[in-house]
Amino acid sequence: MDLITSWIGNIPEFAVPFALAALGLIITEKSGVLALGAEGLMLVGAVAGIGAYLTFEQNAIALIMAMMAASVVSLLFALMVLVMRINQVISGLVLVFFCQGLSTLVGTLMGWTNQPVPGLHAIALWPLSELPYVGRFFVQNIVVYLTPVIFLVTVWALYRSTPGLRLRAVGENPQASDAAGIPVLGYRLAAIVVGAALIGLAGAFISVLSTKLWIANMTGGRGWIAVALVIFARWSPWKALAGAVLFGCIEALIPQLAASGIKLSQYFVFMAPYAITLGVMIWVAASKRDTSSQPADLGTPFIREERT
Amino acid sequence: MRNLVLSACLALASFFGLANTAAAEGLTLDGPPKVAMLYISPTNDGGWTQAFDEARQRLEDELDIRIRYVESVPESASAIRPAVERFIQRGANIIIGTAFGYSDTFKSLSEEYPDVAFLNGSGTTNGPNLLSFYGRTYESQYLCGMAAGAASETGKLGFVAANPFGQVNWTINAYAMGAREMNPDATVTVVYTGAWNDPTKERSATQALIDQGADVIGQHVDTPTPQLVAQENGVYGTGHHRDFREFAPEATVCSSVWVWDRFLKAELEKIIAGNWVPRENGALLSMEEGGTDIACCGPNISEDEEARIMAAREKLMNGELDVYAGPLSDQDGNVRAAAGESIPDGELWQMDWFVDGVITQQ
Numbered sequence: 001m002d003l004i005t006s007w008i009g010n011i012p013e014f015a016v017p018f019a020l021a022a023l024g025l026i027i028t029e030k031s032g033v034l035a036l037g038a039e040g041l042m043l044v045g046a047v048a049g050i051g052a053y054l055t056f057e058q059n060a061i062a063l064i065m066a067m068m069a070a071s072v073v074s075l076l077f078a079l080m081v082l083v084m085r086i087n088q089v090i091s092g093l094v095l096v097f098f099c100q101g102l103s104t105l106v107g108t109l110m111g112w113t114n115q116p117v118p119g120l121h122a123i124a125l126w127p128l129s130e131l132p133y134v135g136r137f138f139v140q141n142i143v144v145y146l147t148p149v150i151f152l153v154t155v156w157a158l159y160r161s162t163p164g165l166r167l168r169a170v171g172e173n174p175q176a177s178d179a180a181g182i183p184v185l186g187y188r189l190a191a192i193v194v195g196a197a198l199i200g201l202a203g204a205f206i207s208v209l210s211t212k213l214w215i216a217n218m219t220g221g222r223g224w225i226a227v228a229l230v231i232f233a234r235w236s237p238w239k240a241l242a243g244a245v246l247f248g249c250i251e252a253l254i255p256q257l258a259a260s261g262i263k264l265s266q267y268f269v270f271m272a273p274y275a276i277t278l279g280v281m282i283w284v285a286a287s288k289r290d291t292s293s294q295p296a297d298l299g300t301p302f303i304r305e306e307r308t
Numbered sequence: 309m310r311n312l313v314l315s316a317c318l319a320l321a322s323f324f325g326l327a328n329t330a331a332a333e334g335l336t337l338d339g340p341p342k343v344a345m346l347y348i349s350p351t352n353d354g355g356w357t358q359a360f361d362e363a364r365q366r367l368e369d370e371l372d373i374r375i376r377y378v379e380s381v382p383e384s385a386s387a388i389r390p391a392v393e394r395f396i397q398r399g400a401n402i403i404i405g406t407a408f409g410y411s412d413t414f415k416s417l418s419e420e421y422p423d424v425a426f427l428n429g430s431g432t433t434n435g436p437n438l439l440s441f442y443g444r445t446y447e448s449q450y451l452c453g454m455a456a457g458a459a460s461e462t463g464k465l466g467f468v469a470a471n472p473f474g475q476v477n478w479t480i481n482a483y484a485m486g487a488r489e490m491n492p493d494a495t496v497t498v499v500y501t502g503a504w505n506d507p508t509k510e511r512s513a514t515q516a517l518i519d520q521g522a523d524v525i526g527q528h529v530d531t532p533t534p535q536l537v538a539q540e541n542g543v544y545g546t547g548h549h550r551d552f553r554e555f556a557p558e559a560t561v562c563s564s565v566w567v568w569d570r571f572l573k574a575e576l577e578k579i580i581a582g583n584w585v586p587r588e589n590g591a592l593l594s595m596e597e598g599g600t601d602i603a604c605c606g607p608n609i610s611e612d613e614e615a616r617i618m619a620a621r622e623k624l625m626n627g628e629l630d631v632y633a634g635p636l637s638d639q640d641g642n643v644r645a646a647a648g649e650s651i652p653d654g655e656l657w658q659m660d661w662f663v664d665g666v667i668t669q670q
Contacts, residue, residue, distance in 0.1 A: 005519075006520075013511075111352055218508070220503060254509075255516040259499050261669070
């Protein structure tokens with residue numbers, strides 16, 4: 001009883017960063033830019049969020065500054081892949097290493113390590129919060145409730161609006177889009193910057209709202225899990241949200257099992273999220289459905305004069 | 309011709325020089341002591357490295373020397389080697405490292421620079437001029453376990469730990485034994501997070517323990533997160549590395565703290581005096597020698613209970629109390645130390661068993 005209540009109540013803490021980061025990655029990758037830098041941008045968001053909170057003592061400002069900081073850093077990535085046309089895999093990896101160094105340097109120099117912040121008050125969604133077992137799922141901070149709204153808006157924008165259609169066209173066939181008069185690099189730049197803002201928000205959620213303190217490299221590989229989630233979800237936002245919740249369920253269950261003293265090797269439990277990802281990816285590959293859902297031009301630099 | 313004579317003289321001189329050092333037993337520094345330290349993380353990390361930096365400042369005052377340092381040296385040879393070699397080029401003759409991952413590089417550097425004294429906190433390698441040292445954290449954590457047992461109303465204690473290694477398991481067992489000293493029915497439920505520095509996992513582990521009824525949270529991870537969560541929930545906790553009352557003054561009843569300067573002062577004085585022979589198997593420091601101590605006591609500990617904890621501390625300090633003295637059995641009934649014996653250090657490092665009262669997934 002306690003185990004289930006406590007477990008379900010803790011799922012959003014883990015699921016929301018995965019979901020927001022995966023959504024940011026989907027926006028960027030739908031435009032045809034392969035984005036592997038999520039781990040780095042989350043670290044930037046995490047440190048910027050804490051720094052802004054410690055300076056201004058306003059959660060809203062902290063989250064907005066974190067999104068802006070990640071967007072600004074992503075301009076560097078945009079410069080590398082759009083203007084200089086450097087290999088997108090390498091650029092993404094370089095971005096991660098750069099952000100690890102940058103966030104550690106800034107946070108350490110400013111003395112933001114281990115400074116507790118209060119976070120946001122949890123809001124109980126009555127009467128859902130009174131339900132047995134699942135009640136605590138509906139006692140969360142405002143950003144948790146906003147996450148499905150952000151998904152709704154993004155899905156609408158991607159699939160129901162003209163700019164969204166153009167963005168996806170750029171990711172599928174940039175030459176045709178270019179011929180139709182769509183500014184390919186402009187759309188890709190916008191996709192990188194907007195995606196980075198969401199990834200930065202995911203990082204700030206971890207530092208400002210969930211953990212409520214900052215230490216160097218605190219995201220602990222969650223950005224990489226988001227990258228895997230996007231592949232796992234075949235670039236579909238709703239599947240990514242479902243995957244994030246699945247990961248959140250597993251991550252939240254691990255400490256609950258240990259705290260209840262249930263005998264189950266912890267190495268098996270630590271492995272479980274990755275084993276499940278692997279299993280689902282194999283299943284997706286074997287079922288041969290949805291294989292066309294990957295943006296056709298993903299990872300290819302756009303050169304206007306080049307006709308294929 | 310003159311060159312030949314000169315080089316012959318030099319060769320002869322160096323031969324005698326070598327013969328001289330070989331004849332002497334230990335290491336004697338060439339000049340005045342110049343100490344340099346390498347930190348694994350930034351000096352304001354709130355834990356492990358900050359404790360070393362505080363020790364460095366006290367050492368500077370007490371020994372009246374200047375100690376240089378470099379921060380955030382990762383555990384890879386390509387980062388450690390240039391830092392150490394630059395210090396040596398600038399005349400440093402005592403190098404102090406602070407990480408398990410420096411062990412191998414320090415070993416090879418100590419062979420290349422036989423005139424330099426090397427010390428490494430939490431290292432595993434030793435040599436004629438290399439000494440690894442670590443604290444018997446189970447002594448201070450035994451005392452924190454006593455404080456936890458005293459502060460707890462329910463007798464259910466939680467413990468957030470990193471990985472099930474020997475030096476983590478020995479703190480858990482000692483914690484449980486200390487708690488049972490104050491409350492014979494106390495239990496310690498352990499959650500391993502699998503990481504030293506993942507505050508997100510530490511937070512959910514602590515919350516899970518509190519949801520399951522634990523009202524004092526011990527820890528052997530690096531961040532103060534478990535103490536912060538305990539304070540948010542209105543329960544108590546015990547810290548590790550430094551006095552965590554800094555972060556959670558209403559929750560932290562006791563902290564296991566590092567007091568490296570107590571050990572390093574004595575060891576540096578030995579090195580400076582000359583003819584230094586490091587301990588062959590490294591220095592596993594008891595509280596008496598100055599590895600660990602406690603910062604005690606916080607809220608919900610009565611004066612009487614505090615007096616009992618301090619009396620136990622006194623006994624650990626003068627060697628009357630050995631936490632791992634027999635008779636001692638694990639929870640499966642295997643005898644780990646017979647009466648009148650105590651567990652040797654080698655077996656302590658490999659501890660993979662738990663005493664009665666510890667609840668784990670292992």
